[in-house]
Amino acid sequence: MAKQTLSVELISMPDNMLKTIYTACKTCYSAKLPYENYLNAPDEEKMLELIKRVIGSGHYSTIEHIQLTFAIQNVSRACTHQLVRHRHMSFSQKSQRYVKEKGEFDYIIPKTIEKNPELNKKFEEFIKLTSNLYQEFIEANIPAEDARSILPNAAASSLVASLNLRELIHLANLRLCTRAQLEIRMLVGAMVNEVIKKEPWLKPYLVPKCERLGYCDEDKSCGKMPVKEELLKTVQTV
DSSP states (O other), rough: OOBOOOOOEEEETTHHHOOOOOOHHHHHHHOOOOOHHHOOOOOOHHHHHHHHHHHHTTTTGGGGEEEEEEEEEEEEHHHHHTTTTTTTTEEOOOTTTTTTOOSSSBBBBHHHHSSHHHHHHHHHHHHEEEEEEHHHHHHHOOOHHGGGGGOOOBEEEEEEEEHHHHHHHHHHHHHHSTTTTTTHHHHHHHHHHHHHHHOOGTTTSOOHHHHHHHHSSSSSSSSSSSSSHHHHHHHHHH
């Protein structure tokens, strides 16, 4: 078919996210029954006050009750191979065994290749050759599960992905880092933006880890934040 563009939609989330998290937080520190805490929840400002204090103390189990589901279209198989490494997520992905590609398959071109006209042309020629060979295999009654062996990591895929709020924060902290590959940064950025549209209070948590830590703990820093060792030296000299 053609080169494709990333698309992310948040298709499922609790209508009462804030109240649910508040109830979980309040129950840990209240003699009242959980449903009583739910029914007597205060206004948004007071709920957020407790929630931020509890999350700030590292009590993350309180946000694991929030499940989010995304419909993700037009990401490369290279990108999904990275995404599925995250342990506490659920995936339902378009199968290359059961779904036969018709004509030129959809694909994603990395930005570094796309901006080089000569290499971009060679990339697209490779895609066309691969697509033609794939179709030849299919027409020769080679099963799709075997014909797919020649499809590249650039082949576009789609999936439904679900995770709880704690894992989304962890995902954002790791994959929004400039050390992450651009495509997965764009994917996670789109997921994060969909959530923030509905729950703006989550914005300070859905950021690269350096913004939450106040320093960079990577072995190679982009320079946005001081590295951990430098920060410790500064503190020791004060």
